[in-house]
Amino acid sequence: MYNPYDRQGFPGFPGGGFGPGGGMPPGPPPGFGGGGAQAPTGPPPSQIPQQxxxxxxxxxxxxxxxxxxxxxxxxxxGNSFWFYPTFVGRTSVAGYRWRPxxxxxxxxxxxTQRIASFSCR
Known part of the structure; x- marks a missing residue:
């Protein structure tokens, strides 16, 4: 089964994510169920955990x-940010990133190979 989130970036968005040549639309790609998950309704916690x-x-x-x-x-x-994951694939993760x-x-x-570490609450 085709998984638009594995390795090749995202359809129509070369490189995937917010890296060079990348960029994501404001919601899940058309036709991708993603469990119907919505973004959180408020901001993330104010305190950043220790790495x-x-x-x-x-x-x-x-x-x-x-x-x-x-x-x-x-x-x-070296970049870091708050994230609210709603989908995990074999080699990738998707969800909502906080833009302060x-x-x-x-x-x-x-x-996932681009992630050094993470901490969730």
């Missing part, structure tokens, strides 16, 4: 324990 060192690549099975929970994500490139300057949640997806 714990990760010795291994992030496993989709591990991050699936954070589904529908406020999750703080640290990327390999815009004070809103934006639909977002990323390859």
């Amino acid at each position: 714990s060192p990760s010795l291994f690549a992030v496993d989709p099975g591990a991050i699936s324990g954070c589904l529908f929970r406020f999750t703080y994500v640290w990327l390999n490139n 300057r815009q004070f809103r949640w934006v639909y977002f997806g990323i390859d």
